[in-house]
Amino acid sequence: MVSPELLEILRCPACVRNGPNAGMLDFVRQTWLVCHDCGRKYPVKNDIPIMLIEEGDKHKETPVEQLGAPA
């Protein structure tokens, strides 16, 4: 689980510098954080979000409904 307090301040590290409200994230399927702007998907493993751009890149093109559990 990612706490609401953490979700409030977490942003996509690739997009956050693009302006106000850039890089906001949705917490989906209890295991992924998905960027509103670029679609990068950051895995949450053992409740720890892996907020590295290269991790977000791996499933950027995968539709949310096809996301499995993070490897």
Added chain:
Amino acid sequence: MNDSNQLIQQQFGAHANLYATSDVHAKGASLARLVALTNPQRDWQVLDVSTGAGHTALTFAPRVARVIATDLTLQMLDAARQLAAERGLANIEFKPADAHALPFDDNTFDLVTNRLALHHFTNARKGIAEMARVCKPGGVVALVDNIVPPDKPTAGYLNHFEQVHSPSHNWAYPVARLEVYFADARLKVEHTETLRKEMEFEPWAERAGASAATKEKLRALLLRDVPESVRQFLTPRADGDKIFFTLTEAIVIGRKE
């Protein structure tokens, strides 16, 4: 992942426990000075960037509302998490992140710290700009890092010495350069000081996983081939079969305008 980040993960991942128990990192004088200079408050949200084994984050956690600590190396974060659990600290979270691209909203933290890590950054200016970005207006960015003298040949020799010791070492800067990076990030430098710390050669080399051949090369750079300006800076000395030398740390405190 770029080559520099891989080097950092390989080096620190392999030796996380040695950094967790290192006196230089856990009890260095700069840690107490950081607390004294930043005067942490009970309601503060703190970010410790490149936390390593978490020593800075663990020091601030009992004094503030919450600490988030980031690092590129998962094994270092595991070591830090274990130290936090041993101390019963529940207001500290450890998150994987790249210091050059922090995954946080602008203007979020009252204090952002970064201790003994900037010399590993591939782009120190960008790293400091990121710390400034996530710091609240009126908040503080507090940096501690090893520094070199301003003259270029000495700075080059010292950085080569550190690169032989630790392949992920990128560059240590003169304090004046750090102050320029702060100014570029719209951080008003309120305080700068330097501290000398004597290092014992063997554990320092061991922590970085230096081979016997690397240690021999480092000894030569430290004792035999050393230019006078470097000797004056590192002040190497032998005591029995032990070798000691001295590094210099700078503390730079900047307030976001």
